[in-house]
Amino acid sequence: MKKISLLVLVVIMLASLGFASVDTAQKNDTLKQKNDTSSSITVPAPAGSSEAVRLALLDLRSELKSAFQLNTPHDLNAINSYLTALAQIEEAHQFFLENFTKAGSKQNNSPMTGKSSKEKNALSMYEACSLYTVIALIQINKNKLDDNILQASHRSDSIHTELSKVYESIINLERGRASELKGKLEDENAKALALQQEADRRFKELQSELIKVRKDVRGTIISMSDLLFAFDKADLTNDLKTALAKIAGILSVYKKFHVAVEGHTDNIGTAEYNKDLSGRRANNVKDFLIAQGVEATRLSSIGYGFTKPIASNKTKDGRQKNRRVDLVVMDKK
Amino acid sequence: MKKYYVIKWLVPVSLSLFLCCISSYRMLSKTSVTEAGTLKNYCEQNNIQAPEITKGDSLFASANVQLQQGKTNDGYRELNLAVLYYRVALSNQELNQSQKRYDEATKQLNEDEFQLSTYQEVLNGLKDLRKAGQQ
Numbered sequence: 001m002k003k004i005s006l007l008v009l010v011v012i013m014l015a016s017l018g019f020a021s022v023d024t025a026q027k028n029d030t031l032k033q034k035n036d037t038s039s040s041i042t043v044p045a046p047a048g049s050s051e052a053v054r055l056a057l058l059d060l061r062s063e064l065k066s067a068f069q070l071n072t073p074h075d076l077n078a079i080n081s082y083l084t085a086l087a088q089i090e091e092a093h094q095f096f097l098e099n100f101t102k103a104g105s106k107q108n109n110s111p112m113t114g115k116s117s118k119e120k121n122a123l124s125m126y127e128a129c130s131l132y133t134v135i136a137l138i139q140i141n142k143n144k145l146d147d148n149i150l151q152a153s154h155r156s157d158s159i160h161t162e163l164s165k166v167y168e169s170i171i172n173l174e175r176g177r178a179s180e181l182k183g184k185l186e187d188e189n190a191k192a193l194a195l196q197q198e199a200d201r202r203f204k205e206l207q208s209e210l211i212k213v214r215k216d217v218r219g220t221i222i223s224m225s226d227l228l229f230a231f232d233k234a235d236l237t238n239d240l241k242t243a244l245a246k247i248a249g250i251l252s253v254y255k256k257f258h259v260a261v262e263g264h265t266d267n268i269g270t271a272e273y274n275k276d277l278s279g280r281r282a283n284n285v286k287d288f289l290i291a292q293g294v295e296a297t298r299l300s301s302i303g304y305g306f307t308k309p310i311a312s313n314k315t316k317d318g319r320q321k322n323r324r325v326d327l328v329v330m331d332k333k
Numbered sequence: 334m335k336k337y338y339v340i341k342w343l344v345p346v347s348l349s350l351f352l353c354c355i356s357s358y359r360m361l362s363k364t365s366v367t368e369a370g371t372l373k374n375y376c377e378q379n380n381i382q383a384p385e386i387t388k389g390d391s392l393f394a395s396a397n398v399q400l401q402q403g404k405t406n407d408g409y410r411e412l413n414l415a416v417l418y419y420r421v422a423l424s425n426q427e428l429n430q431s432q433k434r435y436d437e438a439t440k441q442l443n444e445d446e447f448q449l450s451t452y453q454e455v456l457n458g459l460k461d462l463r464k465a466g467q468q
Contacts, residue, residue, distance in 0.1 A: 117406070120407070120410075121410070124410045124414065127414060128413060128414060128417055131414070131417035131418065131420070131421055132417065134421050134424075135417070135420055135421055135424050138421070138424040138425060138427075138428050139424060141428060142424070142427055142428045142431045145428070145431040145432060145434075145435045146431055148435055148438075149431070149434055149435050149438050152435070152438040152439060152441075152442045153438060155442055156438070156441060156442050156445050159442070159445040159446060159449050160445065162449055163445070163448065163449050163452060166449065166452045166453055166456050167452065169456050170452065170455060170456050170459060173456070173459045173460065173463065174459070176463070177459075177463065180466075
């Protein structure tokens with residue numbers, strides 16, 4: 001018997017020590033937070049009777065239910081918060097019904113002071129219910145926002161899909177336009193080629209003993225012998241004027257052609273004299289063409305003297321070939 | 334014989350019941366204190382500032398005083414309220430974060446819609462040009 005009593009005593013002492021250790025830990029926390037100031041928020045404790053508080057609880061319940069019905073959440077946290085808040089409200093309401101609601105009782109209408117343990121519990125339960133309600137409402141709102149974010153994300157995805165379709169349509173349209181332009185360009189080129197060929201054909205018709213027509217990289221070259229000029233002079237003979245008038249006629253049709261008139265001589269005489277003579281002949285040809293209606297901007301003239309022979313100056317025949325005026329017909333400047 | 338029965342059965346059963354109650358009580362009180370403390374620490378570490386936290390801190394401090402004075406009912410009632418205030422603050426913070434994400438998503442959506450309408454205008458313009466070119 002003594003042993004058992006001793007055992008009970010030891011157990012009680014151990015239990016007391018356990019409490020003491022909890023108390024010490026709490027004491028430390030309390031000391032740390034001694035300077036905390038209480039704030040003036042947030043849940044309004046309804047002033048008035050227990051009946052007013054009970055009705056306020058019912059208001060909380062209906063507010064909660066209507067928020068739930070309006071934005072029914074599918075998030076488990078929100079649903080859990082809602083159910084917890086409802087359960088707490090129900091429990092508190094039951095507490096009020098059991099402890100304060102008595103027919104004809106004065107305490108129904110007398111203001112709650114919170115002095116008695118029952119009133120303290122009741123007010124605390126109300127405050128807890130308000131906080132549970134606030135948390136549930138926040139969770140429901142958050143769930144709604146998260147839903148909206150998800151919807152915005154889906155809408156954004158569909159916009160991006162639509163955007164890529166529009167991009168593709170623009171690209172296809174541009175591709176179509178490019179191939180259309182390419183077709184037009186090819187048509188233009190074909191027309192230009194046909195014109196060029198027609199012009200060449202007409203230039204070739206000028207070909208004679210004294211006028212030679214050939215092609216090189218610069219374009220069509222119409223080479224006129226110096227026999228078409230008066231001897232040792234720059235004046236144009238009638239034969240040359242006739243040929244030049246035909247050329248002017250062709251140039252007036254094919255507007256895109258530009259003509260460089262180049263005078264050349266053989267190597268007999270000084271370089272200066274030959275340059276001057278070839279320059280004057282080229283100039284006269286240019287002036288004649290202008291007089292025939294060819295725009296001056298499409299024409300240029302230069303005298304090269306004997307610097308650009310096309311045959312040997314050692315033979316009579318070669319020198320004859322070198323004495324000439326070339327019309328270089330180019331399809332651009 | 335009756336005395337022996339009491340010693341053999343009743344005392345150990347009572348003792349184990351007593352121990353069981355004490356441990357549950359200690360566990361419950363510890364849980365409540367721990368939950369409030371954990372939430373308080375979390376709010377402090379994440380520098381979350383809200384009037385609800387001030388209120389929770391105040392209740393937490395007051396609860397500790399009550400528990401120290403042996404007023405366990407009042408103490409745990411205040412601890413529970415402190416936990417709820419911390420939870421309100423944290424829920425509010427989550428709501429604000431969701432609101433921020435929603436605002437950003439809406440802004441992005443508006444920009445996307447503007448871009449789409451611009452490109453649709455470009456496309457329609459090109460189509461009109463093409464039609465005019467064909468005519």
